[in-house]
Amino acid sequence: xxxxxxxxxxxxxxxxxxxxxxxxxxxxxxxxxxxxxxxxxxxxxxxxxxxxxxxxxxxxxxxxxxxxxxxxxxxxxxxxxxxxxxxxxxxxxxxxxxxxxxxxxxxxxxxxxxxxxxxxxxxxxxxxxxxxxxxxxxxxxxxxxxxxxxxxxxxxxxxxxxxxxxxxxxxxxxxxxxxxxxxxxxxxxxxxxxxxxxxxxxxxxxxxxxxxxxxxxxxxxxxxxxxxxxxxxxxxxxxxxxxxxxxxxxxxxxxxxxxxxxxxxxxxxxxxxxxxxxxxxxxxxxxxxxxxxxxxxxxxxxxxxxxxxxxxxxxxxxxxxxxxxxxxxxxxxxxxxxxxxxxxxxxxxxxxxxxxxxxxxxxxxxxxxxxxxxxxxxxxxxxxxxxxxxxxxxxxxxxxxxxxxxxxxxxxxxxxxxxxxxxxxxxxxxxxxxxxxxxxxxxxxxxxxxx
Amino acid sequence: xxxxxxxxxxxxxxxxxxxxxxxxxxxxxxxxxxxxxxxxxxxxxxxxxxxxxxxxxxxxxxxxxxxxxxxxxxxxxxxxxxxxxxxxxxxxxxxxxxxxxxxxxxxxxxxxxxxxxxxxxxxxxxxxxxxxxxxxxxxxxxxxxxxxxxxxxxxxxxxxxxxxxxxxxxxxxxxxxxxxxxxxxxxxxxxxxxxxxxxxxxxxxxxxxxxxxxxxxxxxxxxxxxxxxxxxxxxxxxxxxxxxxxxxxxxxxxxxxxxxxxxxxxxxxxxxxxxxxxxxxxxxxxxxxxxxxxxxxxxxxxxxxxxxxxxxxxxxxxxxxxxxxxxxxxxxxxxxxxxxxxxxxxxxxxxxxxxxxxxxxxxxxxxxxxxxxxxxxxxxxxxxxxxxxxxxxxxxxxxxxxxxxxxxxxxxxxxxxxxxxxxxxxxxxxxxxxxxxxxxxxx
Numbered sequence: 001x002x003x004x005x006x007x008x009x010x011x012x013x014x015x016x017x018x019x020x021x022x023x024x025x026x027x028x029x030x031x032x033x034x035x036x037x038x039x040x041x042x043x044x045x046x047x048x049x050x051x052x053x054x055x056x057x058x059x060x061x062x063x064x065x066x067x068x069x070x071x072x073x074x075x076x077x078x079x080x081x082x083x084x085x086x087x088x089x090x091x092x093x094x095x096x097x098x099x100x101x102x103x104x105x106x107x108x109x110x111x112x113x114x115x116x117x118x119x120x121x122x123x124x125x126x127x128x129x130x131x132x133x134x135x136x137x138x139x140x141x142x143x144x145x146x147x148x149x150x151x152x153x154x155x156x157x158x159x160x161x162x163x164x165x166x167x168x169x170x171x172x173x174x175x176x177x178x179x180x181x182x183x184x185x186x187x188x189x190x191x192x193x194x195x196x197x198x199x200x201x202x203x204x205x206x207x208x209x210x211x212x213x214x215x216x217x218x219x220x221x222x223x224x225x226x227x228x229x230x231x232x233x234x235x236x237x238x239x240x241x242x243x244x245x246x247x248x249x250x251x252x253x254x255x256x257x258x259x260x261x262x263x264x265x266x267x268x269x270x271x272x273x274x275x276x277x278x279x280x281x282x283x284x285x286x287x288x289x290x291x292x293x294x295x296x297x298x299x300x301x302x303x304x305x306x307x308x309x310x311x312x313x314x315x316x317x318x319x320x321x322x323x324x325x326x327x328x329x330x331x332x333x334x335x336x337x338x339x340x341x342x343x344x345x346x347x348x349x350x351x352x353x354x355x356x357x358x359x360x361x362x363x364x365x366x367x368x369x370x371x372x373x374x375x376x377x378x379x380x381x382x383x384x385x386x387x388x389x390x391x392x393x394x395x396x397x398x399x400x401x402x403x404x405x406x407x408x409x410x411x412x413x414x415x416x417x418x419x420x421x422x423x424x425x426x427x428x429x430x431x432x433x434x435x436x437x438x439x440x441x442x443x444x445x446x447x448x449x450x451x
Numbered sequence: 452x453x454x455x456x457x458x459x460x461x462x463x464x465x466x467x468x469x470x471x472x473x474x475x476x477x478x479x480x481x482x483x484x485x486x487x488x489x490x491x492x493x494x495x496x497x498x499x500x501x502x503x504x505x506x507x508x509x510x511x512x513x514x515x516x517x518x519x520x521x522x523x524x525x526x527x528x529x530x531x532x533x534x535x536x537x538x539x540x541x542x543x544x545x546x547x548x549x550x551x552x553x554x555x556x557x558x559x560x561x562x563x564x565x566x567x568x569x570x571x572x573x574x575x576x577x578x579x580x581x582x583x584x585x586x587x588x589x590x591x592x593x594x595x596x597x598x599x600x601x602x603x604x605x606x607x608x609x610x611x612x613x614x615x616x617x618x619x620x621x622x623x624x625x626x627x628x629x630x631x632x633x634x635x636x637x638x639x640x641x642x643x644x645x646x647x648x649x650x651x652x653x654x655x656x657x658x659x660x661x662x663x664x665x666x667x668x669x670x671x672x673x674x675x676x677x678x679x680x681x682x683x684x685x686x687x688x689x690x691x692x693x694x695x696x697x698x699x700x701x702x703x704x705x706x707x708x709x710x711x712x713x714x715x716x717x718x719x720x721x722x723x724x725x726x727x728x729x730x731x732x733x734x735x736x737x738x739x740x741x742x743x744x745x746x747x748x749x750x751x752x753x754x755x756x757x758x759x760x761x762x763x764x765x766x767x768x769x770x771x772x773x774x775x776x777x778x779x780x781x782x783x784x785x786x787x788x789x790x791x792x793x794x795x796x797x798x799x800x801x802x803x804x805x806x807x808x809x810x811x812x813x814x815x816x817x818x819x820x821x822x823x824x825x826x827x828x829x830x831x832x833x834x835x836x837x838x839x840x841x842x843x844x845x846x847x848x849x850x851x852x853x854x855x856x857x858x859x860x861x862x863x864x865x866x867x868x869x870x871x872x873x874x875x876x877x878x879x880x881x882x883x884x885x886x887x888x889x890x891x892x893x894x
Binding site for chain 1: 496562572578598604610614626657852
């Protein structure tokens with residue numbers, strides 16, 4: 001063989017090998033990048049999750065997708081309002097304020113300007129406005145039940161349906177007991193978000209409604225299951241804050257679930273404004289709430305790690321400042337002002353067999369509270385199926401007590417269908433409903449002789 | 452002959468054919484092995500990459516995606532169970548009604564002395580008077596089906612709608628009954644209000660007026676009070692026009708989505724006369740044909756309560772006409788189309804309290820049906836309009852507390868005034884914080 005030929009042949013092979021290596025290298029590099037995207041994400045190259053979401057969005061057509069899109073549009077449509085057809089001019093846009101986290105070392109959070117003479121202001125107002133007394137003609141204190149939910153549709157498609165049933169349940173109880181309802185759907189204070197939102201709301205309602213003697217806060221996942229039970233308000237005449245709980249668990253065992261803030265009574269007075277002010281500091285979202293969460297987990301027994309919640313914060317406050325607040329706090333355990341659903345829902349049939357409404361306690365709970373279910377969101381602490389089924393049962397259990405007034409009942413606790421329990425008559429006013437809820441004494445309006 | 456130039460080591464010479472057969476074969480085997488290894492390696496890498504990106508089912512995949520998928524599946528299963536409760540024997544039997552049989556539907560046993568029964572009861576029960584502080588007791592009745600909406604956003608708007616009603620009724624001292632039970636399977640759908648209203652009247656003699664309101668109707672004037680004194684000689688108040696009903700015989704000459712019915716014998720009689728077209732099945736279908744033939748422009752569908760009532764008023768004017776008030780001086784019912792676009796203009800030019808076209812009392816989303824699947828208008832338009840109406844009304848409540856929505860399409864709120872240490876000196880703009888209509892008259 002001639003030398004040059006051999007040489008070129010070798011070179012060709014070298015070049016070929018080099019190409020081959022280059023190809024392999026590029027392939028490996030590509031594979032590495034893909035794997036990295038899949039595991040840790042790769043910045044602006046996006047992640048596979050994002051890819052999938054994009055693909056899904058492009059593919060979603062049809063009714064199910066539409067409302068979701070409309071609602072997300074509504075939620076994010078803050079800037080650039082377009083003129084409606086017909087030439088209506090949109091209101092002026094407020095510039096979006098950037099969400100700034102409060103600096104833990106900066107100015108302290110405050111629910112509002114300090115008020116120190118609320119009792120006097122209130123009593124002056126009540127004197128001047130005898131048409132709005134804080135005690136009703138039948139001797140009961142005027143109560144405002146406060147509850148609420150987020151202004152946007154639930155992520156879970158059945159969540160809004162359960163919220164609807166829950167508010168109907170509250171409407172029924174409150175109608176029977178002469179209690180007014182305030183259903184909040186506005187975020188009054190962006191820092192006090194989530195479970196903390198109740199603090200600025202309660203304060204605002206107290207200050208706007210001096211005629212209200214007690215605010216009754218109730219979570220949206222709590223339902224009335226005893227329509228006949230009336231809380232013993234006289235028992236609380238020397239107290240301002242009534243929660244379901246046990247002194248032993250709170251003060252001695254420092255247990256974070258020694259009481260529950262899902263259903264409580266707070267008197268409209270100076271003391272309450274002060275305790276709201278003392279309660280609020282752990283609430284502002286961001287670093288403050290996260291740091292406070294760590295403190296609470298260390299201090300309280302059994303508390304998992306998560307940001308500060310209003311319940312743990314009040315337990316902490318009561319323990320550390322017992323002399324200041326303790327004597328006006330009533331930890332009620334004689335009836336279920338809040339009743340944990342886990343131990344109650346399986347017993348409803350037994351209760352129907354053995355007992356009757358009006359007891360409010362373990363025999364017939366006033367409130368069944370679906371702690372941890374989170375029907376509006378996607379992930380709760382309990383299996384979804386169990387939560388949904390039990391919430392239906394609790395709702396029907398409460399609803400039966402209303403339906404029986406009119407001669408109906410649910411076919412069974414899991415059924416939405418109803419059947420008649422008595423025939424209709426042409427003398428309807430002679431029918432007495434079993435529980436006396438048709439014209440209950442707590443609804444009666446006492447009239448003065450001049451009326 | 453295969454070209455093995457690339458794979459062959461440069462030092463190897465020799466022609467790959469025949470003569471030195473053993474060597475190339477070993478090399479071939481080696482080559483094949485190498486190929487195999489590379490193939491398997493690549494295959495393995497591919498699977499890894501796929502796992503990281505889209506998940507490959509059984510082989511495992513992205514955790515969060517999987518959990519959320521299983522939650523969604525569970526939800527869907529429970530929802531299906533809740534929605535489609537099977538009919539039992541009892542239900543099956545009730546559904547067969549032969550219109551030719553002697554069976555005549557009735558809302559209940561005939562009562563002829565309700566006014567006397569009621570009067571006696573009120574005398575015996577002074578602690579449950581029919582008027583409080585000089586105002587007649589009103590019971591607002593509304594409701595929706597007990598199963599989740601086909602469209603989940605429907606439930607969200609039912610929730611907003613009831614909150615809206617709670618707000619108005621709290622300000623005006625009106626009690627609410629929210630019905631979610633099918634009291635009478637025959638009178639299903641829009642006819643369900645008849646047995647419900649009758650049942651509530653007979654159970655609550657202390658209630659002077661039943662105010663039926665559809666779930667798709669919202670209060671948009673929080674200040675407006677019903678002018679009840681105007682109706683002292685009437686028993687049935689609906690939004691509509693006399694000439695549309697008796698003159699043009701229009702099937703939409705009045706609206707049964709929001710009306711007042713006095714609790715008295717006359718009303719029981721009107722309900723009894725109204726009911727016969729209601730029982731579902733052949734009766735309702737037949738009646739639908741009669742109504743379509745009678746009314747110009749009425750599409751062909753089963754008998755609805757509204758057409759049936761108009762038909763009754765026209766054909767039996769002498770019996771009922773003098774106690775029916777067709778109100779059109781304010782929007783006891785306000786058809787949403789045309790109204791919802793004007794909210795901003797209203798805010799600029801007027802104020803709550805008018806209740807009429809300047810500031811509609813009620814905005815009623817007829818034809819939207821966000822809960823069901825078949826509507827007369829595009830869903831997106833309906834939802835946007837409902838959101839606007841809700842926020843328009845909500846602003847009137849929020850202003851009491853010093854807030855309002857950033858704009859009518861937005862759920863976000865902003866402050867309209869600062870907090871103060873003297874909250875009781877702040878007056879809300881429309882004086883509905885402590886409205887005169889709920890205050891107790893001085894004793």
